[in-house]
Amino acid sequence: xxxxxxxxxxxxxxxxxxxxxxxxxxxxxxxxxxxxxxxxxxxxxxxxxxxxxxxxxxxxxxxxxxxxxxxxxxxxxxxxxxxxxxxxxxxxxxxxxxxxxxxxxxxxxxxxxxxxxxxxxxxxxxxxxxxxxxxxxxxxxxxxxxxxxxxxxxxxxxxxxxxxxxxxxxxxxxxxxxxxxxxxxxxxxxxxxxxxxxxxxxxxxxxxxxxxxxxxxxxxxxxxxxxxxxxxxxxxxxxxxxxxxxxxxxxxxxxxxxxxxxxxxxxxxxxxxxxxxxxxxxxxxxxxxxxxxxxxxxxxxxxxxxxxxxxxxxxxx
Amino acid sequence: xxxxxxxxxxxxxxxxxxxxxxxxxxxxxxxxxxxxxxxxxxxxxxxxxxxxxxxxxxxxxxxxxxxxxxxxxxxxxxxxxxxxxxxxxxxxxxxxxxxxxxxxxxxxxxxxxxxxxxxxxxxxxxxxxxxxxxxxxxxxxxxxxxxxxxxxxxxxxxxxxxxxxxxxxxxxxxxxxxxxxxxxxxxxxxxxxxxxxxxxxxxxxxxxxxxxxxxxxxxxxxxxxxxxxxxxxxxxxxxxxxxxxxxxxxxxxxxxxxxxxxxxxxxxxxxxxxxxxxxxxxxxxxxxxxxxxxxxxxxxxxxxxxxxxxxx
Numbered sequence: 001x002x003x004x005x006x007x008x009x010x011x012x013x014x015x016x017x018x019x020x021x022x023x024x025x026x027x028x029x030x031x032x033x034x035x036x037x038x039x040x041x042x043x044x045x046x047x048x049x050x051x052x053x054x055x056x057x058x059x060x061x062x063x064x065x066x067x068x069x070x071x072x073x074x075x076x077x078x079x080x081x082x083x084x085x086x087x088x089x090x091x092x093x094x095x096x097x098x099x100x101x102x103x104x105x106x107x108x109x110x111x112x113x114x115x116x117x118x119x120x121x122x123x124x125x126x127x128x129x130x131x132x133x134x135x136x137x138x139x140x141x142x143x144x145x146x147x148x149x150x151x152x153x154x155x156x157x158x159x160x161x162x163x164x165x166x167x168x169x170x171x172x173x174x175x176x177x178x179x180x181x182x183x184x185x186x187x188x189x190x191x192x193x194x195x196x197x198x199x200x201x202x203x204x205x206x207x208x209x210x211x212x213x214x215x216x217x218x219x220x221x222x223x224x225x226x227x228x229x230x231x232x233x234x235x236x237x238x239x240x241x242x243x244x245x246x247x248x249x250x251x252x253x254x255x256x257x258x259x260x261x262x263x264x265x266x267x268x269x270x271x272x273x274x275x276x277x278x279x280x281x282x283x284x285x286x287x288x289x290x291x292x293x294x295x296x297x298x299x300x301x302x303x304x305x306x307x308x309x310x311x312x313x314x315x316x317x
Numbered sequence: 318x319x320x321x322x323x324x325x326x327x328x329x330x331x332x333x334x335x336x337x338x339x340x341x342x343x344x345x346x347x348x349x350x351x352x353x354x355x356x357x358x359x360x361x362x363x364x365x366x367x368x369x370x371x372x373x374x375x376x377x378x379x380x381x382x383x384x385x386x387x388x389x390x391x392x393x394x395x396x397x398x399x400x401x402x403x404x405x406x407x408x409x410x411x412x413x414x415x416x417x418x419x420x421x422x423x424x425x426x427x428x429x430x431x432x433x434x435x436x437x438x439x440x441x442x443x444x445x446x447x448x449x450x451x452x453x454x455x456x457x458x459x460x461x462x463x464x465x466x467x468x469x470x471x472x473x474x475x476x477x478x479x480x481x482x483x484x485x486x487x488x489x490x491x492x493x494x495x496x497x498x499x500x501x502x503x504x505x506x507x508x509x510x511x512x513x514x515x516x517x518x519x520x521x522x523x524x525x526x527x528x529x530x531x532x533x534x535x536x537x538x539x540x541x542x543x544x545x546x547x548x549x550x551x552x553x554x555x556x557x558x559x560x561x562x563x564x565x566x567x568x569x570x571x572x573x574x575x576x577x578x579x580x581x582x583x584x585x586x587x588x589x590x591x592x593x594x595x596x597x598x599x600x601x602x603x604x605x606x607x608x609x610x611x612x613x614x615x616x617x618x619x620x621x622x623x624x625x626x627x628x629x
Binding site for chain 1: 331361362365368370371387388389390391393394396397398400402403404405406407408417418420421422423462465469
């Protein structure tokens with residue numbers, strides 16, 4: 001049966017309302033404070049360390065993102081840790097919250113489709129994260145300007161923007177996941193815990209699972225190089241099912257122009273290569289393109305899943 | 318198209334549970350129709366199907382000529398809905414809540430603001446327009462819900478349990494507002510399990526029982542059908558001996574019961590108070606009281622279900 005009327009009717013009304021809610025909500029302000037503080041600390045440490053090598057390094061600004069000093073991790077590591085939390089906290093109560101406040105049937109009885117409500121909530125979350133990330137990136141770059149005293153090159157700005165985009169895709173995964181759980185579970189607490197559990201699983205346990213599985217499925221005894229290679233490849237494949245790995249590889253490729261491969265490399269492949277010569281932005285992007293599309297595909301799949309579930313859900317409590 | 322709302326053999330199944338079973342209903346323009354029945358008898362499900370918020374398992378629905386499953390936006394643009402125990406965004410003010418609804422309806426800012434001032438005045442919430450909805454009492458929330466319905470200037474207003482949980486005074490006030498809707502030519506469909514309140518505003522009612530509409534019609538015709546007579550006469554006399562057969566013999570009397578010695582309750586099809594008085598006095602007894610009681614919907618309802626259960 002075909003529906004009539006545009007599914008986007010009222011989309012912007014939802015986006016604007018949710019955006020206003022997010023930006024003024026206490027939980028978002030707390031998270032922003034947390035992110036800004038850690039970013040500040042990480043860049044401060046990095047820039048102090050980098051001062052010594054300013055003159056030698058052509059990609060000093062990118063190092064600002066990736067340099068850490070014990071006990072403080074780098075800015076990128078901080079982002080990888082906090083962004084999923086921020087995204088989950090924006091999305092975990094989006095649908096079940098409306099249910100519990102008894103506003104869902106009232107909103108859906110307005111002339112909009114459910115599509116607009118769900119997509120509007122997702123877009124508002126992405127926009128919120130995008131705004132915070134952009135502010136954060138500008139903050140870090142500005143601090144770099146002050147401390148290091150050199151302006152970033154065009155290439156560095158380009159890489160920085162691409163990095164921003166991939167971070168947003170990574171955050172999108174967790175936002176979409178939280179949205180799905182907010183459709184599935186009636187209690188916001190349950191959906192928050194479930195989303196955190198998935199995040200924790202990928203952050204902590206997935207690496208262990210990957211190692212054990214790779215060793216069990218492709219055992220390598222007695223130094224057989226082919227068996228060892230098979231094991232490494234399987235491990236790499238499995239670990240790339242995790243959004244965390246995809247994001248980490250993306251960051252490595254985009255922020256380190258010297259990186260030329262994201263997997264095992266044979267000596268023979270290095271023949272004739274000029275080592276330590278950086279790749280141009282386009283080539284780095286090409287290198288990490290599968291990871292980037294993988295993240296986007298994950299976002300789309302999760303959102304589509306949530307969409308189907310939400311369409312079939314009964315409105316009444 | 319003569320009916321504003323028309324359903325034909327409308328059914329909704331949730332797995333093995335039949336929520337609505339073969340409902341056929343027609344509402345004409347400007348009438349107030351009451352869907353009555355106990356909780357869980359299918360009233361809300363029916364309403365959700367009318368708005369296209371849930372799909373019927375079988376049967377057809379037409380609201381203002383549109384099919385709500387196919388063309389929900391057209392239906393929802395013209396029909397306002399006040400859900401059962403409506404909720405609002407607690408951290409937004411009453412005005413902001415309405416503004417969101419107005420934006421969802423595609424109203425321009427200026428138009429929305431003008432309408433919001435108007436509807437808030439009509440439901441008597443002007444003084445609290447800038448207070449957060451989280452601080453509202455149940456009655457205020459219900460009125461804000463009605464304001465939201467009015468905001469889109471609907472042709473149909475669908476109200477689900479509008480007076481449930483309100484104190485008697487607030488309920489009466491709310492019923493008054495429903496009457497105003499009717500005066501404006503808005504067709505009203507309201508569901509309720511509080512029969513005596515609904516009785517006061519509905520032109521026509523339909524009684525729901527286990528997903529079926531078992532009785533439908535004007536209040537008088539229901540009373541006729543279920544109670545066997547729309548009139549009840551209470552007679553008080555001093556010496557009741559031998560009076561009972563005389564009263565029973567009055568044409569039009571369908572039932573007679575003696576509540577206390579000397580006090581009778583008659584169910585009649587016509588108003589035969591004069592005849593009753595004549596017979597009581599004629600038998601030599603003193604007539605102490607004679608009152609006509611209109612049966613209430615509660616009674617009709619209770620009686621009907623007693624009979625249904627009895628047969629089952």
